[in-house]
Amino acid sequence: MVKYETQELDNIFHALAHATRRDIILQVAQQEMTVNDIANHYDMSLPAVSKHIKVLMKAGLVIQKREGRVRHCRMDYQPLEAASDVIQKYKAFWEDQFDALEAFLEETEPNS
């Protein structure tokens, strides 16, 4: 299991927190695409689309390969696995807290 640092996880959740970026991932998850292919799907400028792709690359969700002037994008699932791992750990965390709350409520008398 790759160990992800806080900043990396934050980058992943941040990247996923935007509808356009999630949509880009949906597309490149199906097939490798060039930046121009991706940009053609949106009613926004190429630099705006490039900016979203950069955020996805920073999170490691999109990997880019250059061939001359053409930039090919594909998806990497590994950061999603790391994010999923954190969510599982948090589930265990909250279960632990509520075990403690349950025990506390049973051991103490109501105030009234």
Place this chain on the structure above:
Amino acid sequence: MNQELIVQRTLKADSARVFEALSDAKIMTQWFFAHPGWSANIENKFEVGGSFAINMKSPEGEVYPHTGEYREIVPNEKIVFTWNSLAVKDTLVTISLKSLEDQTELTLKHEFITDPDTFASHKEGWGCVLSNLDDTL
């Protein structure tokens, strides 16, 4: 992978008592992180826009800070707050309480991707990518 988690419990106490245990820092300190060897220092300003800080200390003396801000408070029913830790930033936690005679059903939802405005309409397509992930792993 899901973008949120849900934990549910039925507690043997009325909702007023559960709500107090979740909102009064003095009472929270008595159970939150109350695992062998651990301790927690909790400070909060329990009002909408108010913040909280929970410093959880391990038996080895390491301190794990957790902070957030209350977003919505409905007495005996609901508490919504942001949650930041060493692992995550700007996540959202919603605790709902439902009275069941003398017991209380507690539901906690922890959302890790917080952009509710745009999320709903993309949920279906997004589910596809996530089920692809399951196939990949």
